[in-house]
Amino acid sequence: MTGSEGLIVAENVRKTYSDDGVPVEAVRGIDMVIREGEFTAIVGPSGSGKTTFLNLIAGLDSLTQGRVWLAGRALGEMSGRELSDFRRDNIGFVFQAYNLIPVLTAEENIEYIMLLQGRPREERHARVLEILEMVGMKGMENRLPGKLSGGQQQRVAVARAMAAKPAIVLADEPTANLDSTTSGELLDMMRDLNRTTGMTFVFSTHDRIVMERARRIVVMRDGMIAEDSRQPGGPPQ
């Protein structure tokens, strides 16, 4: 495998944890290619290794074995600082518990990554307004996370993930804390964004609502890929 085969290329990825001295193989030799524009769900029961795998392809955790390329760059060859900047510029994250910075307003949360990138104030403000409209949160920019519902917070989290126009958005159980209606609305919104912007989305989930909307479903079991299927209408392979 080479890094140019896809947006994300995972080659023989393995991760072994030590749990009180007992080695636990969370991911056991996964090979996977995710191409640009995909809307992929990695599904599986708890403990199947999907979150660990997502951490590994995001460069949030170190590999025990194997290699990961993201946008053509080998993550294992980067220094901590390079990896940090690389994540900032190329990966958007959506978390299960929203994880917005509670003391920052919606606008400030969304512009945070652009601020780290050193983008000028006017550009940041324009992008925030644009993205808030895209996620249906226009007019809420000055609200603190505590003043928003769970669904609204997750929309802001999606907006934050997309604000810096990353190559890929990684979402771990983004609907776990939302009711089914809100989950459906959020997923529809993300799918629309995928269609209109061509941005790649990868989910780790066991929510049917996500699976119903995904165009590629990767089933993980015991740290390995058990099934990899594509829905009609996905991007060309």
Next chain:
Amino acid sequence: MTGKLLSLALRNVLRNRRRTIIAATAIGIGLAAMVFTDGLMIGMSDNLIDSVTDTWLGDAQIHREGFLTTYSPELLVDSAAEVLDRLDRDPRVVASAPRVLAQGTVSSAADLRSVILVGIDPERESRVSRIDDSIVGGEFLREEGGEGILLGSKVAADLEVGLGDRVVVTISQVESGIIYQDMIRVSGIVETGTAAVDESMSFVSAGKAQEMLGLPEDGFQEIAFTLSDRRLAEQADSNFWAGYSRGGNTALGWPDLMAQLDAVLAMSDFSTLIMAVILFGLVAFGIMNAIFMSIYERIFEFGVMKAIGTRAGRIVSLVVLEAAWLAIISIALGSLVGLAATWLVAQQGIDYTGIELSGATFREPVRPVLTLQQFIFYPLWVLLLTALVGLYPAVHAARIRPALAMRRSL
């Protein structure tokens, strides 16, 4: 970014207001205690120095070289009249008084006491020392003087004499060594509260002392003087001293004249320093504890911040800035409490009157002294210390591995 980081740090500090207030109060009390202690030590030190210099010593003195080690009465200040004239014209000098000093005895029908017989110029002396204010019976020597003798209160008590009684003063004349005796009427009793004066000094007019010792009219062993700025006395390397230390004379400020007191004061400065180290050490651990609590509470948040691309250095800056904000709030609180406590105690003072320390006696209640430095240096210490101790938790936060911090999520 710096402005945003400052704002984010402040908001984080204010996020848990109760904890911030408790931590800031603890740190602030430490600072207030330091301000108060420093003020009290300055007040105590000033009080003792005032007591020593105002009572008798003066801010500085001029002697013939060697006099202070031998107390030989023949070691007279060289060109005393000229020196006095120069002191009178020197704008840094407020007043000066020449003194004749000699060992002698004073006896009564009841007893005999060894004393330092001091010949003074009453008019000049009243502007340098407080002997005239310390008369508890009788009157101070008159300008023309000559007839009376002032006895230290303890000397008078030991000799069992009172006002109007006659005592015999015995002294050895300088040139000839002939024993000179004179019967003099007690015209006043002096009680300064300083043992060195009350227990062993007796005063006559300078003319009388010169007559008894067989000294010329400008024969003095000591010239005491006061300075417009007493801090000059502590600057031993100032050329002021060289200007008066010539022709065989030596000019010394009070720290050299009262080396024991100076050492005690230096020791108290050292004690203050030790206390500062202890207090600031406690403050440091208080800050570290508060910051660590805040970090552990937000470990997940730091994981997220790192995940989305916040560099470790920026996390360090954020936590250190949070510590700095906590310090600023604490400084505001501590300075206010320190100012109020010091000011309030200074209104009444703490009564140590009569207690003697290294030859100096507290004459007035000790009043803590407020100085601008207390509100510049100590707060700066707190700020710097906070930033310094904030570094440890900051580095800890920056080293958090996002995957570990967010184990339950991405």
